[in-house]
Amino acid sequence: MSFLHFLIRISILGFFAGLWLAAGVYLYLSPNLPDVETLRDVKLQTPMRVYTREGDLIGQFGEQKRSPLVFEDIPDQFVKALLAAEDDSFFEHRGIDVMGLARAVSELVLTGQKGSGGSTLTMQVARNYFLSLERTFMRKFNEILLAIEIERALDKEEIFELYFNRVFLGHRAYGFEAASQVYYGKGMDQLSLAQHAMLAGIPKAPSRNNPVSGPEAGKDRRNWIAGRMLTLGYITPEQHAEVLTAPVLAELHGAKISFAAHYAAEMARQRMLNRYGMSAYNDGYHVYTTISTELQQVAREALIEGLFTYDGRHGYRGPEQRWPLTDDPDTDSLAYWGDKLRKIPEVAGQTPAVVTEVLEDRVVVLLKDGSASELLWENGMAEVRPYVTENSRESSPETPQELFTPGDLIRLNSNEQGRWQLSQIPAAQSALVSLNPDNGAIVSIVGGMGFELSKFNRATQAMRQPGSNFKPFLYSAALEEGFTAASIINDAPVVMADSSLEDVWRPENDGGVFHGPTRLRWALTKSRNLVSIRLLQQLGARKLITAAERYGFDTADFSPDLSLALGTHAMSPLEVATGYAMLANGGYRVEPYLISRIDDISGEQVYEAKPLTVCRDCDDRPAPADAGELSMEEILAAQSKEKAELPAAPRVMEERINYIMNSVLQDVITRGTGRRALVLERGDLAGKTGTTNGPMDAWFSGYNRDVVTTTWVGFDNYTPLGRREFGGTAALPIWINYMREALKNSPDEKRVLPTGVVNVRIDPDTGMLAGSRQKNVVYEYFREEYVPQQGPDGEEAGSVGQGTDDLVRDIF
Known part of the structure; x- marks a missing residue:
């Protein structure tokens, strides 16, 4: 009985000592505990995703792969798998599992080693959210206290x-939905029970238990x-x-990119980086661009x-590279070539291959998958x-030996019969940019x-001479001055x-032919x-x-010399397309933009683009219905506010001049340097070619009222x-093949003749009004105040812009 009383007395003292210790630890640690209420507003590091306007994913950026789900969207089967793996009493305890902790402590005391552990999910x-991973008793006490506080502040589903x-x-995947995408390429709701159990087992040892790095342990x-x-x-x-x-x-899966739009996605990334x-x-931003899935x-x-x-x-x-036979006697050449080949990307459907043997009627090649x-x-x-x-080729070979040697890295594609044929990645480069002319989208x-070859975006970063592609803006400026x-x-x-040029300049027409007195319409049509x-x-x-x-060009570096007439000032295809958008939309200046809206991780919109938009009737909008009760100042203020809510693109070219220029650029297609576009069988197309000296650069910019597109072809190193x-x-x-699809839903409509524009008969040789009996006449559009006079028989009446044979001297 004395021993029993002693045990009772010791137990009571131990109990109170434990309470005293727990209270002391709590009083010591609690002031330094973080506020668990911050968990309600926690921001998970979630990558940025970039989409087309239709919602197709074209880019994902961010170090951590994460796809958060709410509890209601987590499959119940997986919830049970995770509870079985980590904490089967999660929905019963209040943050700590006393029996689990006791079991862990007893294992540590008896064996000296950490056993099953006693951590709950809480x-x-x-x-994970507040503490480090260091293994100390102090951290464990903090963990227990925080778990209790978390259970008080949040419900079980939130935890x-x-x-x-x-x-x-593992593999930069944070959260189970992201892991499901990384290892299986699909969401949690599409996985089997076995796959759910596999994922539930990863947290114990992420690097060892994941199904890719450690399939057996997993x-x-x-x-x-x-x-x-x-x-x-x-x-x-x-x-x-x-x-x-x-x-x-299981295998590693990247983000499910719907299709290749890497240049657009990279532009969006740069704009987001500048903004945030x-x-x-x-x-976790969701960035919606103006890119059309189909047209991209x-x-x-x-x-x-x-x-x-x-x-x-x-x-x-010839071959892209030559890989000689290895000199190492212990290394097999096929294995050596195969290792190097696996690092070569496929570009535009062109399969890389290594020549391993050259025979009389065939070439044996090694493919990336190791097959011959x-x-x-x-x-x-x-x-x-x-x-x-660039101007000549050799005659065709007579044997394969004239073209290939073992170790040549070549490109192949398959023909209609499924057989390999020789190909190569073009050395020339190109760019295409297409806008909505009414708002610059x-x-x-x-x-x-290919982005895999070069991340340099030639549509926005390549500054090239536009050549004759710039001439429509010269002619537009001339019309404004009375031509x-x-x-x-x-x-x-x-x-x-010219004093601003370094030497005497002798410009020429293509082909070296000169036609004498020429009407401006014909000159632009034929690009003289x-x-x-x-x-x-x-x-x-x-x-x-x-x-x-x-018109919208950056003219800060324009040199005021006569070479401007030939488009010698370098600019990007996007800048050229923006200028043509002004011609396409009736004379309004717009600014190109890519991001239409941005949503945050919760789906709330945090940004919406408000681009300058063509509003052809803004200046003619009626006053409010109760205008009779308002002063003129109030009416103007109301109209000003209405316009402010819809940012109206400013008119920068008179409507009549725009109409006349459009008709001239339509002639470029119907009878000029753009005749190939007649294959589209449309009457509303207008545009202009451009070719620079060398030729180094080839351009075409063209449009109708709904779409404007610029294409460029050239070499990055300025090879002709x-x-x-x-x-x-x-x-x-390139422009034709794109516009064939881009214009499918665009009606073929003629522009309405603006008030103040007349169409009259003129003499094609003089540009004057034709006589009533004259037969060799053409029709031409004029602003009514600039209609030319009719000259007497055999005499040409003077008109603005009539030419001269005087040589150009130092005119500035």
Whole structure:
């Protein structure tokens, strides 16, 4: 009895000592505990996702892969799997599992080693969100106290969500939904029981238990969890048996990008980084762009086809690389080549391969998957003509040995019969940008042959001379100064000693042919260089620069010399397309934009674009219905407020001049350098080719009222394209293939003739009004105040812009 009293007395003292210790620890630690209420507003590091306007994913940016779910969206089967793995009494305890902690302590005391552990899901939430991973008693006490506080502040479902969405699961996956996408390429709601059990087993050892890095360890953990689920009554014996026999099928999956729009996604990333800084990568923004899913794919396909067509005209340039046989006697050449080959990306459907053997009628090649295949001589090799220069090719080879040696890295594609044929990645590059002319929305943009080859976006970053693609803006400025489409300028040789140029300049027309006195309409239609130069001579470069700035061009670096007439100032395809948008929309200046709206991680809209938008009736909107009761100041204020709510694009070109210029640019397609576009069989298209000296750059910009598109082709290193290559041969085919699809839903409508524009008969040789009996006449549009006079028989009446043969001297 004395010993029993002693034990009771010791137990009571121990109990109070424990309470005293717990109270002391609480009083010591509680002031430094973080506020668990912050968990309600916790921001999980979630990557930024970029979408097309239709909602297709085109880019994901952020170090941590995460896809948060709310509790209601988490499959119940997985909830049970995770409870079986980590904390089967989660929904019963109040943050700590006393029996679990006691078991862990006893194992530590008896064995000296950490055993099963006693952490609940709530304690793991406390550790993941607030504490470090150091293994100390002080951290454990903090963890317990925080778990109790968390249980007081949040309900069980909220706590489960926090764990589900935060825990690290290997391969940069944070949270189970992200892990499901990374390892299986689908969401949690699409996984099997075996896959749920596999994921539930990862937290214990993320690097060792995940199904990619440690499939066997993961499988053992999965099977143990399935056994726990059976014991707890969560699953049936039949389900348990299915899990045990299920194979481990997992591989790493990237973000499910709907299609290749890398240049657009990268532009959105840069804009988000400028707006939000580094938080753009972690705050889970959903960025919706103006990109059209359908047209973006069409744009890429059109650009690639156009480059391959151009490349096919200039011959085979040989292998991309030459990999000699290895000198190491212990290394097999096939294995050596295979290792190097696996690092070579596939570009635009062109499969990389290594030549391993060259025979009389075929070439044996090694593919990326390690398999061997053959390139037969009869499948087009006999027609291959090697490249010599941009203007010449060698004759076709007679044997494969003339083209290949073992170790050559080449490209293949399959023909209609499924057989390999020789190909190559074009050395030339291209860009395409397409806008909605009424508000500047970028509906498609491709910055090069392939983002995997070069991240340089030629649509926005390449500054190239537009050549004749710039001439419509010169002619527009001239019309503003009183010239007409019928003004006569002499197409004749000139020698220019311009003080702003370094030497004497002798510009020429393409082909070296001169046509004498030429109407401006015909000169622009046929892209006559000398007419453009003489026109600028009479207009003055300063007036052109002033007009170009108003049209939307950055003229800060424009040099006020006569070479501007030939488009010598470098600019990007996006800038050129923006200028053509003004011509397409009736004369209003818009600004290109890519991001239409931004949603935060909770789906709340945090940004919406408000672009300058063409509002053709803004100036004619009626006053409010009760205008009779308002003063003029109040009416104007109301109209001003209405306009402010809809940012109206400013008019920068008179409607009548825009109409006349549009009709001239339509002639470029119907009878000028853009005739290839007649294949589209539309009457509302207008545009202009552009080819620079060399030729180094080939352009085509064209439009109707709904779509404006600019295409460019050239070499990054300014290699000439070839003497037979022009805007109409290299760039225009890309434009045609794109616009064929882009215009499908756009009605073919004629523009309405503006008030103050007249269409009269003129003499095509003089630009004057034709006589009533004259037969060789053409019709021309004029602003009514600039209709030319009719000259007497045999005499030409003077008109604004009539040409001269005087040589251009130092005119500035």
